[in-house]
Amino acid sequence: RKASGNANNPNHDLCDFLLELADYERNVSKNVYKYNAYRKAAETLNTLTERVKSGEEAKKLPGIGVKIAKKIDEFLQTGKLQKLENIKKDENNVAISLLARVSGIGPAKAKELVDVGIKTLEDLKKHQDKLTHHQKLGLKYFDDFEKKIPRAEIAQIEKILKTAIKKLNNSYLVTICGSYRRGKEESGDIDVLVTHPNYTSKTKNEKKKAVSLKTIVECLEEKQLITDTISLGSTKFMGVCRLSEDKSKPYRRLDIRLTFYDHYYCAVLYFTGSDLFNKNVRAHALEKKYTLNEYALKRLTVEGCPGEPEKITCEEDVFKILDLPYKDPKDRNM
Ligand code: DCP
Ligand code: MG
Numbered sequence: 001r002k003a004s005g006n007a008n009n010p011n012h013d014l015c016d017f018l019l020e021l022a023d024y025e026r027n028v029s030k031n032v033y034k035y036n037a038y039r040k041a042a043e044t045l046n047t048l049t050e051r052v053k054s055g056e057e058a059k060k061l062p063g064i065g066v067k068i069a070k071k072i073d074e075f076l077q078t079g080k081l082q083k084l085e086n087i088k089k090d091e092n093n094v095a096i097s098l099l100a101r102v103s104g105i106g107p108a109k110a111k112e113l114v115d116v117g118i119k120t121l122e123d124l125k126k127h128q129d130k131l132t133h134h135q136k137l138g139l140k141y142f143d144d145f146e147k148k149i150p151r152a153e154i155a156q157i158e159k160i161l162k163t164a165i166k167k168l169n170n171s172y173l174v175t176i177c178g179s180y181r182r183g184k185e186e187s188g189d190i191d192v193l194v195t196h197p198n199y200t201s202k203t204k205n206e207k208k209k210a211v212s213l214k215t216i217v218e219c220l221e222e223k224q225l226i227t228d229t230i231s232l233g234s235t236k237f238m239g240v241c242r243l244s245e246d247k248s249k250p251y252r253r254l255d256i257r258l259t260f261y262d263h264y265y266c267a268v269l270y271f272t273g274s275d276l277f278n279k280n281v282r283a284h285a286l287e288k289k290y291t292l293n294e295y296a297l298k299r300l301t302v303e304g305c306p307g308e309p310e311k312i313t314c315e316e317d318v319f320k321i322l323d324l325p326y327k328d329p330k331d332r333n334m
């Protein structure tokens with residue numbers, strides 16, 4: 001089960017129960033606020049090198065308040081959490097959590113399925129007519145998609161990707177973002193960003209056609225790296241890949257986004273994350289009267305309307321304009 005993703009983390013059991021609570025809040029209670037709070041606490045514990053001794057001690061850490069500290073104490077003293085035990089007594093809760101782990105099935109769909117009596121992966125296999133193409137692939141690759149991707153494997157995939165794409169056109173820029181760029185030893189999926197200097201928000205349509213995500217995807221299919229397509233639009237590919245030289249390797253989730261050159265570094269910043277880090281930067285931007293998204297950084301007028309995009313030629317530009325000290329990707333894990 002995908003959890004803290006760091007087996008030698010001295011607090012991995014604490015991280016696991018916090019992430020289980022987070023899952024429950026997202027999938028069953030639909031409380032995004034609590035979901036984020038549990039995730040932040042787990043992320044904090046995930047970065048420690050020492051075992052937490054008590055809730056009191058944990059409370060001094062960022063993102064851990066009285067309530068979570070109490071739960072940590074209960075877990076340290078009893079080895080379990082009554083709240084979690086109670087949640088698990090309801091088999092529908094367990095079923096919703098399970099189905100929501102299938103790629104493409106969200107909490108609402110999971111509940112819908114459980115309401116009509118579909119509660120296991122076996123049930124799902126028998127009712128594939130109720131699933132979208134994405135959800136069918138999620139079910140097919142359920143076990144593989146739960147496995148974390150070791151850094152070394154992403155590095156291999158990166159090499160193949162970059163070589164293939166640059167062969168199409170040497171001016172393509174390719175960055176693998178997500179947790180990989182933040183230096184994590186393991187990732188849940190592979191997030192690729194691609195741009196080309198001739199592909200900007202100002203480029204005329206005829207010229208844009210020379211740069212094509214479809215061509216990139218077809219090329220990677222030919223190289224037998226991409227094995228399935230979940231969806232393919234003009235700027236976003238969602239799919240599945242596997243290192244072809246080793247058929248024992250799991251299938252992996254791969255996302256590729258084609259972005260305009262002038263949006264590239266805002267996109268790199270956004271897709272590098274973490275999502276909690278992004279939230280903090282966006283909140284800081286608003287305080288500085290700017291609005292930041294995956295496309296652009298814009299100054300807000302007195303009326304609060306976004307103005308023209310700032311010229312961004314690297315990630316550092318964003319930090320500079322927002323008066324933030326530059327943070328290396330490896331320091332953006334929360
Ligand atoms: N992102 C975000 N807010 C979201 C979802 C994503 O800001 N709600 C951004 C930050 C993420 C990046 O997109 O780091 C990639 O999303 P992933 O879900 O792939 O997350 P990670 O790559 O960080 O982690 P994982 O190893 O689980 O893939
Ligand atoms: Mg990712």
Ligand code: MN
Pocket residue numbers: 178189190191255
């Ligand atoms: Mn992703």
